[in-house]
Amino acid sequence: MLLDILLPSPCLLCSKIGKPICFSCITKLQLKGTHVKLEPLTGLAFSEYSDETALIVNSIKEKGFTAALDSLAKAMLESWPEQWAVANLVPIPSSPENQRKRGFSHTLLWARALAKNSRGLKVTPILVSTKSRKDQAQLNPDQRLTNMAQAFTVKGQIKAGPILLLDDVLTTGATLGAAETALAGAGLKGASFCVFTRVKPRNTL
Numbered sequence: 340m341l342l343d344i345l346l347p348s349p350c351l352l353c354s355k356i357g358k359p360i361c362f363s364c365i366t367k368l369q370l371k372g373t374h375v376k377l378e379p380l381t382g383l384a385f386s387e388y389s390d391e392t393a394l395i396v397n398s399i400k401e402k403g404f405t406a407a408l409d410s411l412a413k414a415m416l417e418s419w420p421e422q423w424a425v426a427n428l429v430p431i432p433s434s435p436e437n438q439r440k441r442g443f444s445h446t447l448l449w450a451r452a453l454a455k456n457s458r459g460l461k462v463t464p465i466l467v468s469t470k471s472r473k474d475q476a477q478l479n480p481d482q483r484l485t486n487m488a489q490a491f492t493v494k495g496q497i498k499a500g501p502i503l504l505l506d507d508v509l510t511t512g513a514t515l516g517a518a519e520t521a522l523a524g525a526g527l528k529g530a531s532f533c534v535f536t537r538v539k540p541r542n543t544l
């Protein structure tokens with residue numbers, strides 16, 4: 340947005356004038372890739388879900404606060420694992436309704452910000468939503484699985500390199516699971532994932 344360039348914007352988290360999210364607030368988030376197992380997938384979560392990470396995700400998604408993606412991507416890349424230095428980033432597509440409503444895909448923009456600030460990450464948006472679906476946030480774990488069943492299809496190919504699914508929030512893993520099923524069905528096995536923030540399971544039984 341032109342106004343964002345002309346007028347100094349306040350930091351989303353502390354309102355200090357200067358950057359979309361200021362250096363001190365980014366540092367306080369302590370973004371660091373932590374390994375998460377989500378059978379059959381493994382991946383990284385860069386933060387635990389908190390008031391701050393929720394505000395960041397919602398502002399990007401619902402208010403078009405995409406100017407923050409560059410500094411978030413840079414902070415995530417600081418602890419990026421060596422084995423994914425060269426990888427294909429596959430953003431998880433929003434539901435067709437949300438994509439239409441927002442007019443952009445925040446995970447695609449997130450992938451682009453990561454690729455732009457990296458040496459070897461490539462954006463490969465080969466997952467496509469196949470059906471309308473409900474907002475996962477309002478559903479219980481079983482409903483989430485049903486909601487996400489066959490939610491994605493693969494359009495395109497990946498010839499070489501690790502595949503890394505990219506999403507904003509990890510809750511039960513139903514979305515990532517559905518994405519992995521679609522990829523595996525297209526012969527693309529062995530994908531991993533990375534998410535910006537993870538809601539820790541309350542019940543680990």
Ligand SMILES: [Zn+2]
Nearest residue numbers: 350353361364
């Ligand atoms: Zn700040």
